[in-house]
Amino acid sequence: MDWRVPLSDLNFGAEERNAILSVLDSGWLTMGEVTSRFEDAFASMLDIRHAIGVSNATVGLHLACLALDIGPGDEVITPSLSFVATANSVKYVGAKPVFADVSSLMDFSISPSEIMGLITPATKAILVMHYGGYLCDMSSIMEIAQKKNLAVIEDAAHAPGAELLERKAGTWGDIGVFSFFSNKNLATGEGGMVVTNRDDIAEKIRRMRSHGMTTLTLDRYKGHAFSYDVVELGYNYRIDEIRSSLGLVQLEKLERSNQRRREISDYYREKLANLEGISIPYQDHLGITSAHLFPILLENGLDRTAFMQSMKDDRIQTSVHYPPIHQFTYYREQVGEMRLPVTEEVGAREVTLPLFPSISEEQVKLVVDGVKKAVDDSSS
Numbered sequence: 001m002d003w004r005v006p007l008s009d010l011n012f013g014a015e016e017r018n019a020i021l022s023v024l025d026s027g028w029l030t031m032g033e034v035t036s037r038f039e040d041a042f043a044s045m046l047d048i049r050h051a052i053g054v055s056n057a058t059v060g061l062h063l064a065c066l067a068l069d070i071g072p073g074d075e076v077i078t079p080s081l082s083f084v085a086t087a088n089s090v091k092y093v094g095a096k097p098v099f100a101d102v103s104s105l106m107d108f109s110i111s112p113s114e115i116m117g118l119i120t121p122a123t124k125a126i127l128v129m130h131y132g133g134y135l136c137d138m139s140s141i142m143e144i145a146q147k148k149n150l151a152v153i154e155d156a157a158h159a160p161g162a163e164l165l166e167r168k169a170g171t172w173g174d175i176g177v178f179s180f181f182s183n184k185n186l187a188t189g190e191g192g193m194v195v196t197n198r199d200d201i202a203e204k205i206r207r208m209r210s211h212g213m214t215t216l217t218l219d220r221y222k223g224h225a226f227s228y229d230v231v232e233l234g235y236n237y238r239i240d241e242i243r244s245s246l247g248l249v250q251l252e253k254l255e256r257s258n259q260r261r262r263e264i265s266d267y268y269r270e271k272l273a274n275l276e277g278i279s280i281p282y283q284d285h286l287g288i289t290s291a292h293l294f295p296i297l298l299e300n301g302l303d304r305t306a307f308m309q310s311m312k313d314d315r316i317q318t319s320v321h322y323p324p325i326h327q328f329t330y331y332r333e334q335v336g337e338m339r340l341p342v343t344e345e346v347g348a349r350e351v352t353l354p355l356f357p358s359i360s361e362e363q364v365k366l367v368v369d370g371v372k373k374a375v376d377d378s379s380s
């Protein structure tokens with residue numbers, strides 16, 4: 001498909017190309033000094049003690065569950081309105097994802113009061129997701145977690161640099177996980193980062209991302225070690241130097257590109273504010289968003305397929321975030337039939353508009369005009 005406006009696009013230039021070439025020249029390809037620099041820079045951006053580079057956010061979430069000793073018999077409360085990897089990470093460790101509804105049709109993040117109602121003696125953790133880069137109500141969620149002695153994991157795949165009450169996404173809970181998949185705010189193709197302030201968790205995650213080994217190939221190359229022990233079951237969840245070099249360059253651009261995303265979001269909000277047939281969530285959000293997504297909600301009665309087809313006819317790409325996880329065949333078999341009224345409404349009526357830092361003024365206008373036309377085309 002030859003889109004006039006794609007849903008997202010890379011924010012890459014000569015710096016990324018040069019970063020890759022300098023890794024090739026260095027002769028060291030996997031997790032090494034460039035990765036350490038990327039981890040240090042990421043940790044300082046968040047003002048957190050530890051940042052650990054991994055192959056992608058999905059394995060980062062797996063490591064987070066492992067590091068918190070979540071396992072068979074445990075329940076983890078999590079949103080169904082997320083990417084399937086969020087819930088899958090709970091399944092990987094043999095625990096049960098317990099799906100909580102989201103707050104409202106204006107706030108697609110997990111609802112603290114729904115969390116409260118789902119806590120049982122088996123509940124071990126709350127796994128939240130900052131939808132679109134808008135932080136969940138973390139004050140309330142942390143209060144619940146402290147009162148009930150639950151761990152908190154933040155799936156911050158959408159939210160690098162986002163904050164609430166001057167505290168960054170990923171630094172509220174015990175562990176935060178970021179994704180550098182190619183359509184995310186900071187892109188390396190595949191890649192992720194696990195962050196924590198807890199030294200014990202950081203040590204465990206560092207070890208488990210590399211086979212549970214006590215020394216690294218780099219240590220042995222440098223002559224720091226001859227051998228190693230394996231002290232627990234580990235994985236190969238490492239990131240490599242080429243991706244880390246991209247990450248370093250992308251991290252330098254992050255604040256500027258997030259700002260650009262916010263400006264485009266504000267423009268959409270202004271131009272679509274009074275359009276009948278749609279509503280726009282997160283109007284009064286208190287935090288600073290990373291504006292990963294621009295979601296709109298179609299009114300009841302509009303046909304979403306017709307809406308998206310009308311946009312497609314204008315060569316404008318749209319998407320849905322998300323088909324609810326509890327409605328997937330696999331999860332229906334796992335958790336049985338259940339109702340999450342707000343999640344299901346959002347899942348049926350949400351449309352995501354194009355949003356990326358390099359979108360042109362002309363493209364943004366095309367989207368606004370396209371939405372107006374698509375509302376007409378989809379009303380019966």
Ligand SMILES: *Cc1c(COP(=O)(O)O)cnc(C)c1O
Pocket residue numbers: 055056057058059082083085086129155157158178179180181190191192
């Ligand atoms: C992208 C994404 C993930 C998975 O990230 P990967 O790096 O592709 O594994 C997990 N959760 C959410 C909410 C995401 O958007």
